[in-house]
Amino acid sequence: xxxLVGTPVKRREDARLITGHGNFxxxxxxxxxxxxxxxxxxxxxxxILSIDTTAAQAMPGVVKVYTGxxxxxxxxxxxxxxxxxxxxxxxxxxAVLAVETVRYVGDGVAMVVADDPYIAxxxxxxxxxxxxxxxxxxxxxxxxxxxxxxxxxxxxxNVALHWTVGNDTDEVFAQAEVxxxxxxxxxxxxxxxxxPRAATAQYLSATDELTVWLTTQNPHIHRLLxxxxxxxxxxxLRVIAVDVGGGFGSKIACxxxxxxxxxxxxxxxxxxxxxxxxxxxxxxxxxxxxxYEEVELAGSRDGVxxxxxxxxxxxxxxxLSTAGPGxxxxxxxxxxxxxxxxxxxxxxxxGVFTNTTPTDAYRGAGRPEATYIIxxxxxxxxxxxxxxxxxxxxxxxxxxxxxxxxxxxxxxYDSGNYHAAxxxxxxxxxxxxxRQEQAALRAQGQYVGIGFSTYVExxxxxxxxxxxxxxxxxxxxxxxxxxxxPSGKVQVFTGASPHGQGEETTFSQLVxxxxxxxxxxxxIVHGDTARVAMGWGTYGSRTMVVGGAAISTxxxxxxxxxxxxxxxxxxxxxxxxxxEDGVFHPEGxxxxxxxxxEVTIQAYLAWNLPQGVEPSLEAxxxxxxxxxxxxFGTHIAQVSVDADTGEVRVTKYVAVDDCGPVVNPMIVEGxxxxxxxxxxxQALYEGAVYDDDGQLVTGSFMDYTMPRARFFPQIETAHTVxxxxxxxxxxxxxGETGTIASTPAVVNxxxxxxxxxxxxxxxxxxxxxxxxxxMQQVQDEQ
Amino acid sequence: xxxxxxxxxxxxxxxxxxxxxxxxRLLLAHFLRDHLGLTGTHIGCDTSQCGACTVLLDGQxxxxxxxxxVQADHQAVTTxxxxxxxxxxxxxxxxxxxxxxxxxGFCTPGVMMTAVxxxxxxxxxxxxxxxxxxxxxxxxCTGYETIVRAVAEAAAVMAGEAGPxxxxxxx
Ligand code: FES
Ligand code: FES
Numbered sequence: 004x005x006x007l008v009g010t011p012v013k014r015r016e017d018a019r020l021i022t023g024h025g026n027f028x029x030x031x032x033x034x035x036x037x038x039x040x041x042x043x044x045x046x047x048x049x050x051i052l053s054i055d056t057t058a059a060q061a062m063p064g065v066v067k068v069y070t071g072x073x074x075x076x077x078x079x080x081x082x083x084x085x086x087x088x089x090x091x092x093x094x095x096x097x098a099v100l101a102v103e104t105v106r107y108v109g110d111g112v113a114m115v116v117a118d119d120p121y122i123a124x125x126x127x128x129x130x131x132x133x134x135x136x137x138x139x140x141x142x143x144x145x146x147x148x149x150x151x152x153x154x155x156x157x158x159x160x161n162v163a164l165h166w167t168v169g170n171d172t173d174e175v176f177a178q179a180e181v182x183x184x185x186x187x188x189x190x191x192x193x194x195x196x197x198x199p200r201a202a203t204a205q206y207l208s209a210t211d212e213l214t215v216w217l218t219t220q221n222p223h224i225h226r227l228l229x230x231x232x233x234x235x236x237x238x239x240l241r242v243i244a245v246d247v248g249g250g251f252g253s254k255i256a257c258x259x260x261x262x263x264x265x266x267x268x269x270x271x272x273x274x275x276x277x278x279x280x281x282x283x284x285x286x287x288x289x290x291x292x293x294x295y296e297e298v299e300l301a302g303s304r305d306g307v308x309x310x311x312x313x314x315x316x317x318x319x320x321x322x323l324s325t326a327g328p329g330x331x332x333x334x335x336x337x338x339x340x341x342x343x344x345x346x347x348x349x350x351x352x353x354g355v356f357t358n359t360t361p362t363d364a365y366r367g368a369g370r371p372e373a374t375y376i377i378x379x380x381x382x383x384x385x386x387x388x389x390x391x392x393x394x395x396x397x398x399x400x401x402x403x404x405x406x407x408x409x410x411x412x413x414x415x416y417d418s419g420n421y422h423a424a425x426x427x428x429x430x431x432x433x434x435x436x437x438r439q440e441q442a443a444l445r446a447q448g449q450y451v452g453i454g455f456s457t458y459v460e461x462x463x464x465x466x467x468x469x470x471x472x473x474x475x476x477x478x479x480x481x482x483x484x485x486x487x488x489p490s491g492k493v494q495v496f497t498g499a500s501p502h503g504q505g506e507e508t509t510f511s512q513l514v515x516x517x518x519x520x521x522x523x524x525x526x527i528v529h530g531d532t533a534r535v536a537m538g539w540g541t542y543g544s545r546t547m548v549v550g551g552a553a554i555s556t557x558x559x560x561x562x563x564x565x566x567x568x569x570x571x572x573x574x575x576x577x578x579x580x581x582x583e584d585g586v587f588h589p590e591g592x593x594x595x596x597x598x599x600x601e602v603t604i605q606a607y608l609a610w611n612l613p614q615g616v617e618p619s620l621e622a623x624x625x626x627x628x629x630x631x632x633x634x635f636g637t638h639i640a641q642v643s644v645d646a647d648t649g650e651v652r653v654t655k656y657v658a659v660d661d662c663g664p665v666v667n668p669m670i671v672e673g674x675x676x677x678x679x680x681x682x683x684x685q686a687l688y689e690g691a692v693y694d695d696d697g698q699l700v701t702g703s704f705m706d707y708t709m710p711r712a713r714f715f716p717q718i719e720t721a722h723t724v725x726x727x728x729x730x731x732x733x734x735x736x737x738g739e740t741g742t743i744a745s746t747p748a749v750v751n752x753x754x755x756x757x758x759x760x761x762x763x764x765x766x767x768x769x770x771x772x773x774x775x776x777x778m779q780q781v782q783d784e785q
Numbered sequence: 786x787x788x789x790x791x792x793x794x795x796x797x798x799x800x801x802x803x804x805x806x807x808x809x810r811l812l813l814a815h816f817l818r819d820h821l822g823l824t825g826t827h828i829g830c831d832t833s834q835c836g837a838c839t840v841l842l843d844g845q846x847x848x849x850x851x852x853x854x855v856q857a858d859h860q861a862v863t864t865x866x867x868x869x870x871x872x873x874x875x876x877x878x879x880x881x882x883x884x885x886x887x888x889x890g891f892c893t894p895g896v897m898m899t900a901v902x903x904x905x906x907x908x909x910x911x912x913x914x915x916x917x918x919x920x921x922x923x924x925x926c927t928g929y930e931t932i933v934r935a936v937a938e939a940a941a942v943m944a945g946e947a948g949p950x951x952x953x954x955x956x
Contacts, residue, residue, distance in 0.1 A: 013882060020890030021878040023825020023865035027891065030824035120819075121808065197829045197837055197925050198891040248827075248891025249925050281830040503889030503926050669885045676928030677888060704834035704923065712919040712929040717912070741928075 007512040007522055011669035014508045015522075019246075026245040028201035029278045031216045036203070037066050039267060039277035040123040041260055042113040042130050043287060044105035047139035047358035047697020048152060051103060051112065051132060059115060059129040064122040066271060068130065069114045069263070071100035078266055079232040081259055081322075084224070084476040085329035090166035093158040095356070097322035099232075099259040099266075105134070106154055106321035107358050108699055109286030114263050116275055139697035143318040143355035144295060154321060154356040161356040163319045166332045169349030170411055172301075175310040179301035183384045188766040189372050191293035191318065191691040192684075193285055193707060194365050198248020200288055201278035202261045204268035214241045215265050220250040220500055221540025224477065226532045228257040228325070229265055244530035247502030251681070252364030253288050254502070255542050256325035260287065285702045290691055291365020293318035294331060294372050300380040306390050308399045310347040310411075313339050313376065319354045320361030326475075326542075327363045328354055333473045334369025334461075334543075337412040341377035342421050342459040342635055343399040348411035358697040364542060366681055367739040370460040371746055378456045378747030382754065383763065392751070393434070396425065396457050407728075416459065416633045417727045417735075419661070424723045425457055428637035428659040431719055437641065445759055450644040451654070452756025456748035459635040462736030463548030463729070465628030480627035481545070482538040483553035485514070485561050487620040489607040491600030493518065495557075496528045498538010499550030504738060505670040506546055510554055512666055513732070517558045518599055519585025536623065544634070544736030547666060552730045553626035560622035568606055569597045571613035632727040634735040636660035638679070638744040640752040649775025651687055651753050653716055658744065661723045662737035668722075671737050675720050678741020684710040685742075686749035690768045708768075794858045798823070799867025807854045814838045816854035817864055825865040825894045829923070836922030839895040839902070840864050846902025848895075848921070865894035868901065876942040877901050877935070886935030888926035896922045900936045908944060912937060 019025055056068040080096035100111045113130050117123035138152040145151055146161040154161055176182060203216040213235055219225045222242040230237045247254060260277060268275040279287060295316040301309045317331030336350030367374075381399075385392040401408050403420040410416060434453070441451050464470065467478035482498035495514055499506065507527045515522040528534055538550075562582055569587035570577040573596075579589050588596035602620075605611070609618035641655040658675055665671045688708040692700045701707040726733030746767070753769050754762070760781040765773060791806040798821060805820050817823045817840070828850055829837030838850040841863035849862075869875035877897050880886065887893040896919070903910065903918035910918060915936045916929070924932060 011885075014885065016890065017882045017887060018871060020887055020893055021865075021874070021881050021897065022868075022870050023823065023894055025825070025890050027824075027827070029828075030818075032822065032824075120815075121810070195923075195925055196889070196891070197835060197923065198827070198889065199829070246890065249889040251925070280828075281832065281835075505888065673885050673888055673927060673931055676930045677926045678928070680928035681925070703832045704830050705832050709834075709923045709925070710928075711923065712916040712933065713913075715916075715929060717933075718928065718930050 006516055008516050008666050009664070012508055012512055012522065012667055014505050014670070015511065016505060016507050027198055027248055028203055028216045028218045031203045033203065033205055033274035036274035036276050037116045037118060037271065038120040038123045039114055039116050039264055039275050040127050041111050042127045043283065044101065044108060044110040044112050046105060046134055046136050047108050047141065048137040049105050049134040050137060051101060051105065052135055053133045054113060055131040056113060059126040062122065062126050062129060064118045065126050066116040066118065069100065069267065071098055071102035074100055075102055078262060081232060081257055081262065083323035083328055084325045085327065086474040086476065087164060087166050087328055087332040088472070088474050090164040090332065092164040092328055093155065095155040095157060095322060097259065099262045107360055108697055109360055110321065111259050114267065116267050116271060139358040141357050141359050141693040141697050143316045143357055146355050146357045147353065154358065158356055162353060163323060163356050164328055164354040166336070167349070167351045168336050168412055170347050172310050172312045172347045172349050175347045176299065176301050179309055180304045181302050181384065181388055183300045183380060183387050185298055185380065185383055185764055187296045187298065187376055187379065189292045189294040189296070189375060190767055192291045192365055192689050193691050194251045194253035194288065194291060195284065195709060196249030196251055196253060199279040199281060199284045200254065200258065202264040203274065203276040204265045205274040206269040206272055208272050212239050212241065213265060213269055214243065216243045217261060218247050218254050219244045220247065220254045220502060220542050222500055222530055222532050223498060223537050224540055225257055229262060232262050233266060241533045244500055249503050251366040252291060252368055252542060256289050256363050282703060286360055286699055289324050289363035290320065290360050291362060292372060293362055296376050298376050298380055300384050302384055304388055306388055306395050306398050308343050308345055310345060311340055311377065311380065312349045315350065315352045317352060317354045318357050318359060318362060320359045321356060322361050324361040324363035327361055329475060330364055330369045335373045337414055338370060338461055339373045339377055340410050341374060342401060342457055343377070344401055345411055359693060366678065366742045368543065370739065371682065371743045374456070374458045374460065374743045375747045378458065378751060382751050392455055396455060400425065400457055414461065415630060417630065417729045418725050419459065419633065419635050420723060420725050421457060421635055424635060424659045424661055425637040427721055427723055428639050428657050431657040431721065432639050432641070432655065448646055450646060450756040452642050452752040452754065454640045454748045454750065454752030454755055456638045456744045456751065458744045459633050460740060460743045461631045461633055462544035463628050463632040464543055464545065465549060467627050477539060479539060480625050481549040481553040482536045482623065482625050483550065483557040484536060484623040485554065485557040485621065487561060487603050489604055491520065491603045492524050493520065494526045494528055495554055496535045497550050497554060498535055499546040500530050500540045501546055502541060504541065504546060504674065505667065506550070509547060509666045509670060510551065513551060513555060514558055517555065519583065520599060544738040547734050548632050548730055548736045549626060549628050551732055551734060552628070553624045555731055556624035556626050557622045560624060561620060564616065564622065565599065565602045565606065565620060567613055567616055569602045572597050572602065572605060628730060630729040632729050632735040634660065634662045634737060634740050636740060636744060638748040640748040642749065642752040642756055644753060644756045644774060646778065649771040649778060651769055651774060653683060653749060655716060656718045658718065658741065659721045659723060660737065660740050661725050662740065663726045663733045663735040664724055665722060666734065672720050674737045675741045676718050678739060679718055679745040680710045680715060682742040682745030683749050686746045686767055687769050792855055794854050796857055797861040799863060809853065809855050811854045812850055813852040813854050813857050814849040817849060823864050823866055827891055827894060829892065834923065836899050837892050837895040839898040841898060841901065846899050865897060868897065877939040880935040880939035880942065884935035884938050885931045886927065892922060892924040896924060896932060900939065903936065904940055904943060909940060
């Protein structure tokens with residue numbers, strides 16, 4: 004019966020996107036719209052002594068200038084929505100415009116609304132702000148030290164949260180034959196979706212309704228938060244995300260500027276549009292990663308892993324972003340044992356305030372950080388005991404017969420065949436030949452390396468009871484409504500909010516197959532709180548896992564209702580009716596049948612419905628996952644390191660991922676490619692740098708290296724398929740696997756290339772300069 | 786808009802003559818988006834690095850965020866809207882669709898215009914040459930692999946070597 008699922012159906016999103024008819028937030032044009040610009044702090048930490056807006060206000064074309072003082076008492080502060088349990092989290096208020104103190108470069112100070120965007124920009128220059136600068140601190144460990152500048156009176160020592168999890172590791176570590184220790188720096192990254200954030204708001208006074216077009220991954224979460232902050236009842240507030248140009252986590256958070264635009268539209272009774280420029284994105288959109296980790300791994304001399312303990316210092320930035328506190332804790336600390344059998348493990352996390360842009364989810368969110376350390380540690384362990392990293396992996400990877408596996412933190416890994424993925428990846432490289440060639444090249448002063456990443460990650464978080472237990476201030480179920488129109492055409496309303504992942508296509512594949520109707524008869528509606536029932540959006544690779552399961556469940560309900568009507572039409576009992584390829588017929592009888600369309604029209608005419616069946620054909624489902632899902636796989640990177648320049652080139656890249664059944668191989672491959680390149684971006688190129696005063700030195704595409712086409716070889720992908728028992732369609736999620744797996748694969752490969760130099764570890768990004776210096780230093784010492 | 790400081794520009798945009806009063810400092814990208822409502826041309830940066838804004842100016846691919854509208858006076862501009870529409874897609878558009886050369890689609894108009902420019906200069910590029918030729922664009926979603934495939938496919942189609950699948954896919 005399955006016809007479309009599993010095939011590379013071309014994307015229906017593309018028709019509008021390739022012809023210039025995408026509808027991104029900045030494309031929204033409303034009659035009489037005004038334009039907002041935000042004046043941002045040039046200082047990392049300063050007291051605002053005065054703000055003089057007179058000159059700006061007097062400019063022709065300027066509608067209004069707002070400061071924090073103007074808004075105090077009118078607009079609430081922006082809260083965090085993730086409060087990890089027993090973490091002593093400090094809820095510090097984030098004012099939508101700073102009132103007394105600015106705490107990072109980019110903190111909003113004033114907003115101009117003008118008739119023209121260029122005038123709004125000009126007016127920013129006429130606002131005079133007198134600052135008294137304060138000492139700033141940007142590094143989380145320095146921020147915790149005695150005498151460091153303090154950001155918030157309520158957070159002594161700048162500690163935003165302190166969270167521990169796991170079991171007692173002391174005995175295992177005391178008795179272990181081998182303990183490997185390493186400190187890691189996982190640098191700060193800047194998400195940089197190609198579409199900057201934007202908001203356009205319109206208030207209709209006649210109906211007292213506010214509509215906000217927004218670059219968001221989760222319109223309903225935004226509506227809930229905006230409603231609370233602005234004091235606008237939820238049923239008078241509509242959030243619309245039509246086309247969103249990538250998010251990667253950075254469009255989850257509710258931001259002060261979005262609140263401001265919505266506020267101004269109502270205040271001025273005029274549409275207001277704001278679009279950040281890239282410079283603003285760098286400073287005012289949440290960043291990702293930025294951890295220090297001190298890691299210890301215990302094992303036996305013959306290669307059995309026995310335990311891991313991790314102490315992590317996460318930079319939260321100046322305030323706690325919407326999902327920020329959950330990322331370095333729940334999404335990281337619970338899975339630091341990776342794909343390996345490990346009797347004991349513990350994580351201790353400090354979340355620390357610094358004078359930097361707040362951090363939040365960035366593709367993978369916590370799991371890349373966890374995967375990076377365990378995959379690096381396994382290599383270091385192998386090196387220490389003199390074994391091949393591949394052998395250590397083979398020995399310690401969970402076997403297929405060990406699932407479900409409860410890890411030391413209590414996570415129940417659903418299903419897996421980690422060895423099969425590894426074996427498949429090894430068919431795509433010639434490992435023994437590579438080792439031979441490596442040795443031969445090394446003799447000629449050329450350095451190549453190979454790196455493995457045998458990862459597991461967790462997606463599709465839920466059930467909501469668990470969301471509550473881990474402090475997420477929301478549910479993690481997803482909604483779906485399947486509405487069959489009288490003519491048999493179907494509209495599906497999903498609370499997920501795809502923004503590049505292609506679910507308008509993949510959801511349609513699911514529905515068309517399940518109903519046995521052509522894909523063109525199915526339409527997917529998302530991203531509009533007025534059309535779609537409450538849902539939780541798209542992040543954490545949950546869209547197909549949870550959103551897809553919701554849709555599938557709702558379609559089942561539609562079919563069940565239709566079956567009763569069909570049975571009535573066919574004059575048999577519902578249990579005797581089968582539904583195949585869009586047709587209902589009595590079991591074993593093919594010449595008496597009712598098509599889906601015939602049943603549908605009867606459902607609407609309602610002239611002769613069976614007793615107890617209501618008219619119409621529509622069903623909803625609110626699917627709450629039974630558990631997380633755990634995609635896994637093996638990535639292998641081969642690199643060369645130029646001995647003269649330190650430049651690393653990825654020469655071959657192989658990815659075998661298991662995300663359960665593949666709904667659309669073309670789209671899944673695209674997700675994997677994109678993720679891998681983003682992860683290699685962290686390994687080799689990207690990194691946000693603040694100077695000692697808290698200025699973001701890497702504040703544009705000129706200073707922050709984005710991965711470009713010429714950096715990469717062709718990426719080779721393959722899949723194994725191990726369905727997850729944790730959801731009805733068996734899928735595990737694929738949006739983040741590439742990013743999670745690729746970073747350690749490449750760093751392991753570079754360290755392998757440099758192994759002859761006796762360099763144990765280099766922190767990312769492995770830029771030519773860093774690699775060259777490290778090689779140079781070793782040579783100088785020799 | 787302050788009228789006293791505006792100048793008149795005349796441009797042929799997607800085959801249609803447009804006469805507008807603009808500020809001399811107005812960027813071509815903003816002119817296309819805000820004055821003409823051609824929102825297919827996107828703006829992804831402010832340092833001329835991402836290529837999302839790429840259009841054809843008298844047939845040459847240029848980043849419209851680095852050109853003033855007045856500099857394009859009396860020239861012909863082609864934006865993604867003018868490249869092709871459904872029923873008459875340009876081979877580059879068709880190839881991006883067929884080969885999954887886009888995800889969020891934000892970079893896509895600029896990447897496709899860059900590809901058109903690239904194929905004008907080198908109708909038969911190798912995949913390395915395609916990767917080099919795309920150096921002026923940033924795509925955060927695709928990892929570039931499918932973009933490279935799409936450009937190669939478009940080159941093949943434009944060179945008349947279209948396999949039946951490519952030709953048949955034209956909708
Ligand atoms: S917007 Fe023109 S290059 Fe980025
Ligand atoms: S498709 Fe999203 S940036 Fe290229």
